[in-house]
Amino acid sequence: MSAEYGDGTRVVHSVRAAAGEPFLGGPVFASAYHLGGGNAYGRSDNATWQALEGALGALDGGEAVLFPSGMAAISALSRVVLAPGDVVVVPSDGYYLTRTLVAGLPVRVVEAPTVGPYPSFEGVRLVLLETPSNPGMDVCDIAALSAAAHAAGALVAVDNTTATPLGQRPLALGADVVVSSDTKAVAGHSDVLLGHVSTVDAELAARVRAERTTSGAIPGPFEVWLAHRGLGTLDLRLARQAENAAALYAALRGRPEVTGLRWPGAPDDPAFAVASRQMRRFGGVLTFRLRDAAAVADFLSRSALVAASTSFGGLHTTLDRRAQWGDPVPEGLVRLSAGCEDTADLVADVLAAL
Numbered sequence: 001m002s003a004e005y006g007d008g009t010r011v012v013h014s015v016r017a018a019a020g021e022p023f024l025g026g027p028v029f030a031s032a033y034h035l036g037g038g039n040a041y042g043r044s045d046n047a048t049w050q051a052l053e054g055a056l057g058a059l060d061g062g063e064a065v066l067f068p069s070g071m072a073a074i075s076a077l078s079r080v081v082l083a084p085g086d087v088v089v090v091p092s093d094g095y096y097l098t099r100t101l102v103a104g105l106p107v108r109v110v111e112a113p114t115v116g117p118y119p120s121f122e123g124v125r126l127v128l129l130e131t132p133s134n135p136g137m138d139v140c141d142i143a144a145l146s147a148a149a150h151a152a153g154a155l156v157a158v159d160n161t162t163a164t165p166l167g168q169r170p171l172a173l174g175a176d177v178v179v180s181s182d183t184k185a186v187a188g189h190s191d192v193l194l195g196h197v198s199t200v201d202a203e204l205a206a207r208v209r210a211e212r213t214t215s216g217a218i219p220g221p222f223e224v225w226l227a228h229r230g231l232g233t234l235d236l237r238l239a240r241q242a243e244n245a246a247a248l249y250a251a252l253r254g255r256p257e258v259t260g261l262r263w264p265g266a267p268d269d270p271a272f273a274v275a276s277r278q279m280r281r282f283g284g285v286l287t288f289r290l291r292d293a294a295a296v297a298d299f300l301s302r303s304a305l306v307a308a309s310t311s312f313g314g315l316h317t318t319l320d321r322r323a324q325w326g327d328p329v330p331e332g333l334v335r336l337s338a339g340c341e342d343t344a345d346l347v348a349d350v351l352a353a354l
């Protein structure tokens with residue numbers, strides 16, 4: 001699908017390869033082996049994977065390699081590009097399990113907040129960015145950091161889970177690699193675990209693909225088919241989610257029960273200046289703090305529309321108190337993922353629950 005088309009056209013037609021073919025992503029190839037061709041054994045490749053990889057690669061502007069989760073994607077990339085003794089820079093305020101993962105590798109880990117300051121990249125092998133950060137919703141300048149890292153000889157990978165390929169294109173901004181948990185908005189229906197790596201470097205993509213084959217970290221064909229089906233409505237879902245996030249931000253701003261409200265799409269948010277330059281849309285995820293864990297539990301018990309869930313990006317509005325999972329954030333900090341409910345209903349429900 002030509003990059004000249006708009007987002008809605010591209011994602012809708014990502015599930016139809018050519019005229020005369022089915023609208024959905026074709027049959028699900030669940031066989032352990034296939035006779036002939038490049039898909040001889042199911043651990044090496046699968047035609048169902050290829051269909052979604054082609055669609056995601058086109059949206060990212062690179063070559064995509066699927067994995068059974070976002071963490072599997074980051075883990076495979078780490079094993080491919082990092083050697084013992086290498087230095088890796090990771091966000092101190094991003095997804096906490098990413099820090100847990102790299103801390104267990106035989107590398108030297110340097111942490112930096114998403115908004116900086118960043119250390120010198122001299123001697124660094126990999127700079128891993130996450131923007132907007134999860135759960136803080138801070139944003140960093142991908143182009144500027146990529147240029148600085150490349151000048152020092154470092155690779156740059158961007159976790160693009162929160163933004164999605166329709167919200168932000170890190171490869172076009174200078175990053176070497178995109179990683180994503182497609183469990184979230186890409187699949188969009190809270191029924192799939194999936195992730196991917198995308199890169200413009202064909203040799204690196206081949207190494208990541210070989211790592212997947214060797215490690216056996218392969219996605220299930222049924223999950224891949226579901227994600228491909230969900231991808232077709234990504235533009236519509238993101239539009240409603242962003243509309244709801246904007247309305248919730250306006251409703252929550254100034255409420256005495258709410259502190260630390262963050263959404264990069266708000267002109268008064270600290271991230272807005274950078275976000276408005278590099279993001280094509282702002283998404284549906286907000287972060288704020290209630291008084292404590294009990295206040296969060298009380299809010300959830302009173303809400304008819306907001307569900308407790310540690311994932312985000314689906315059709316339903318969800319809220320997650322991040323500290324319960326060991327994330328080093330305040331006890332009352334929550335990440336709210338606006339869903340696709342009617343805006344007026346959602347705002348009324350959230351205010352009533354408060």
